[in-house]
Amino acid sequence: MSTGSQPENTTPSAGPSVGPSSPDPEPGDAVPAESPSAPVRSRIQLTGSPGLAAEPRPSWSEILFGDFRRLQSVVGRWYLVLTLLVRLPSVVMPLSVMVYVAVASGSGSWGALCAAAIYLGHAVSTGITGLYAPWKYFQWGILVQTVLQVLTVLWLVQTLVARAHDPFGPWPWYLCLLVGAASPQLGIATRLRWPSILRHHRDQSLPALTMRHDAVMDALAMVLGALVAGVIAIMAGSLVGVMAGSGLLVISTAMLLLHPTAGLPVWGTALWVSSSKNLNRAERRRRRSRRIVRFLPVLGGGCLGLLWGSVQIGLVYFAASIDVVESIGAQFAALGLLSAISAVITAGFGIRRPWNLWILCAAASVLATMLMSVPSGPFSMLLVLAVIGAATGPTLVAVFGIVPIISPRRLTTGLSAITYVLIQVGMAAGLVLAAWLGNYGGYQTVALLPVMASTLLLATAFLFIDRRRRVALDMPASAHWAPGGDFSTSVGM
Template identity: 25%
Template sequence: MTQDTSAPAQASTPDSTPAAPEKTAATGGRYQAIFALAGTSFFPIAFLARLPLAMLTIGALTLITEVSGSYALGGFAAGAVGIGSAVGAPLLGYLADRIGQRPVLLGTAVLNPVAIGLFLLTALLLDPSDAPFWMLAAGLVMGASTPQVGPMARVRWMAMTSRRPQGREMDTALAYEGTADELTFVLGPALVGLLAAAVAPWLPLVLAAALTLTMVTAFAVHRTVEHVVPTSRRPGISGGPDAASPAAPRERPQWLLIMVPVLGMVAMGSFFGSTQTSLTAFAGSFDMATSAGMIYAAMALSSAVAALSVAFWPERFGTAGRWVLCAAAMLAFTLLLFVPSSIGAMVVMLLILGLPVGPTMVSIFGIGAIVAPRELMGTVMTMLASGVVTGTALGSSVAGRLADSSGYSHAFIVPTCSAAALLVLSLFAVQAARKRTAA
């Protein structure tokens, strides 16, 4: 990827001073290297700041279903949040590329809690059955204003590791980010369910608003944000200082190459959504539909652990080669979903299936970093995140229809097809990586 030579010098404080890759690797391993690079405070802040993203959709579904008694209205509310996020994320990413992450994050840290408050007022003071328009509008705004912490954290890692071509810090950082995402999307819904059942269905959204206001603000002002230089501050870029001075020409985005990882994340989202929906139908056949989330967590657990392992994979695989290998394993392992006839057996199969999932996600984000121009890195990373949201909605819808009409065994066809799409796209990723390397 293109090096960010305009990144500011790193501070000399103990929390942020990076150790030399060779020395750090010798004394504490690759994960200690990224702790030294970003500072230990970055990790809890970034993790808690991304948690609301995993709580809003299921929180809206839970609240509207509870107050209206309608699963359909709850589904519409969740869909509005998802659509808002899918549309708003790339716009926020583009703004962050242009004017910087800090003002965008600080703005959404205020706007999103306000949008959550409006959604709560709409749900609790109005009857959603009589005023679905206002509920859906509030849901769209709530989703569109959700801070994109995960993608922006990845952009920071890419900027911080761009001067370290001999190290494995970027692979390690992306592996960590994949694990953080997996844990977030397991913990978030579980937290919503626990708080809604134990206290009230509105409490998860209130907690999400509080986390956004506090932790996203902390993430916005964390020292790592200084490594990402927006286009408005880069010399030689239109609109930036010294725009007339001679500098490297602005890199034209190659959208056909960029669409390869974006479509890969759509396929990944379809895999997630269809697997979760199919498992709900499978668990329902045992009168355990409410436990589907816990069953699905088995795959998320092995996926998270496998994602961490990517930092230690041999470099000869390469990012694109790793995508090919893991997508092929995913396709083979999805066939295991058709085998179990009990909950216990399904949990075992999901633990196996999760092993290539995390590394596949890490690889797709890695290809995104390779094909994205430096000045559009935030835009591309948020496009990848939007791809997951869009694919999840698509996969859930198709699998749900098949489960209703033909049973859960037919619904499992959708994650298999999603894995097949990932394998096909991985072959295009090999070509995309070669073209960018040769450019």
């Protein structure tokens, strides 16, 4: 990414160069390689030579859509839109089931348990996808899972309709778990496809950029999925939302399997790098310490899922107290909307030290979740959800942005997949724990769990910074600037 400045005593066609003796930047410090040296900068300021232009300030369009345009030049616009579409069913399905069961049974606990079972099933499905992803014919695995998902959704809908006539019995949470496990996680499928796309185009300078893009798509899917589920629940009923989620999954699967990138050979899905058998005790201890540091952002994703899951159940109990349970999806969209907007802006600025952003936004999340006990009406709750979304969106970008900085390139995709798994597990745990607390203390007790989850998120961030300073990491090549690349793309803000 050129800064727009040119060195002195060169012809107009000559560009900046980096000599072989230039030292590599430190892992935490981003120095644009094409920026002039300190003496040249001082001469620019003193002489004000018209031939040496100052660095142009990026426009808002470049900040908000720079990543999208750069990836569009590699893979095309429609594939980037597809990465958003394939994530919507994973949001629409659990929200629709939760609202339907909560209304039909008159118990938010049963709704939380059924939705948690779907999220837990999604985590299992992500693990299944990770197992057959390296397979040459992995598209068949996605197709088989989609067929099984349609069959299990039909079974679930039939059982839910039958149970609605006797709402006081046990609700089919086990079928919800089966539906979640049978649903192919197409968001992970697109994540696992990025290394193959970049390898096919011979462009390995964009791994962190693709992670930021996927994090933004996760945030956008949250708002659009919640909005779709809420609108369908209000206009046609939540049961229609369950079937709409299944139909959307079938469409997404067909589009993903028919896309030209589906034929690329799978590459870069390793989850573990085998170590040499001749390592001594100190080397094994250092290697174990590095693995712990690399796992902490993954754990942060789990804390973030715990926060979102507990907020959902808090919204259920709050909506039940004012008799607007059907609007849960539309209200949760307020959190997703601000989360998506803040994630897009954060990704556009390209944070070089995402761990600092993690600290700041986690602290803001603690303060924001404390406001959940304040609202007395739907409008004030929408404002609180918007504040929580504005704090958690950048956190999602930061957690995924840290992975390519501290991990070898061959591990980044696998670690991002594990992060997604823990987000799903965290959401399931948040739903169950919040519902259990709600049975004993009502909404005010449920409102404490988001505060605890955001506190854990902040504690994990502090622990990561402390361990990162103590442990020497083997920095990957993707974390260093290379001519023709962009250090901010590889490292972050």
